[in-house]
Amino acid sequence: MNIGLTGGIACGKSTVADSLVRRGALLIDADRIAREVVVPGSPALALVARRFGQAVIAEDGTLSRKKLGDIIFADASARKDLEAILHPAIRREMIARMEQAERERPERLVVVDVPLLYESGLTAMFDEVMVVYVPEQMQLQRLMARDGTSEETARLRIAAQLPIERKKEQADVVIDNSGTLAETELQLDTFWRRKGLT
Numbered sequence: 001m002n003i004g005l006t007g008g009i010a011c012g013k014s015t016v017a018d019s020l021v022r023r024g025a026l027l028i029d030a031d032r033i034a035r036e037v038v039v040p041g042s043p044a045l046a047l048v049a050r051r052f053g054q055a056v057i058a059e060d061g062t063l064s065r066k067k068l069g070d071i072i073f074a075d076a077s078a079r080k081d082l083e084a085i086l087h088p089a090i091r092r093e094m095i096a097r098m099e100q101a102e103r104e105r106p107e108r109l110v111v112v113d114v115p116l117l118y119e120s121g122l123t124a125m126f127d128e129v130m131v132v133y134v135p136e137q138m139q140l141q142r143l144m145a146r147d148g149t150s151e152e153t154a155r156l157r158i159a160a161q162l163p164i165e166r167k168k169e170q171a172d173v174v175i176d177n178s179g180t181l182a183e184t185e186l187q188l189d190t191f192w193r194r195k196g197l198t
Contacts, residue, residue, distance in 0.1 A: 001195065002098055002110040003173070004125065006117035007132030008164035009157055010143035012177040012184070016132045017113050019188050023197070025109040028097045030090055037089040038063045047085045052078070073156050087120055095125070109197055118162050118170060130191075131171035134178040136164055 005020075007013045021027050038045040040061040048068070049057050056068045072079040094112060101110045111130075114122060123129055134142070136158065143154040168174055175187050 001127050002102075002112060002125075003127060004117045004122065004129045005111050005113045005132070006115060006129065006167065007177075008134075008136075008139050008161055008167065009115070010139050010146055011132045011134045011164065012142075013113060013115070013132045015181070016130075016175055016177065016184065016188065017111060019185060020109070020111050023188070023192055025111045026101050026105070028094060028101070028110065028112045030094060030112065030114040033090050033093045033097075034086060037086060037093065044086055044089050048082065051081055051085065073153075073160050076160075079160060083116075083120070091120075091122070098125075109195070116161065118167055123170075128172035129170070130173040130175060131164075131167045132175050132177050133164060133168045133171075134176070138178055139164060 005013060005017055007016075017027055017029075038048060045057075045063060048063065052068060052071060056064050056071070058064045068082070072082050094114075098110055098112065101108065112126065114120070117123065117129060139158060140151070140154050143149065143157065144151060147154070149157075173191055175184060175191070177184050
């Protein structure tokens with residue numbers, strides 16, 4: 001079985017992913033794959049540089065994620081251009097890793113962490129979608145505290161994603177991460193048992 005794991009920025013998706021891995025799940029991280037497909041010398045990085053200019057390439061030849069982030073979070077059309085460059089390569093690699101996991105350990109739960117799962121139209125790839133949820137005001141406060149950003153910048157980043165309430169409505173499984181870590185763990189225990197994964 002595989003699940004797509006998503007949520008809003010600063011909702012605690014990494015906490016939930018780590019907890020599932022501790023229980024025995026295999027994690028495929030779309031953010032990590034996104035970094036791998038833009039390593040120096042990669043075709044995707046060349047396309048990013050062509051579209052956004054050399055300013056987004058650091059002195060060491062790597063992608064400056066901060067500079068690129070500043071551009072795409074302020075400009076929806078730029079964000080769409082970036083997604084058109086990166087998403088096909090990321091999707092191909094995700095599918096390859098999911099298929100490999102299925103061949104090697106078919107009984108193991110595969111968790112694919114995809115921040116923009118709904119936005120990218122990837123729900124059909126998964127048996128179920130799990131959304132890590134906190135109310136938007138808490139999301140805003142956590143993001144500002146985590147990244148040390150202004151409220152305006154944090155709101156722009158949140159607005160770049162589908163609203164967390166919409167994700168919650170569409171989810172097969174909702175993990176409410178607005179309480180204590182113990183409360184989150186309890187919900188994951190329930191999920192794990194319900195799937196017969198104990």
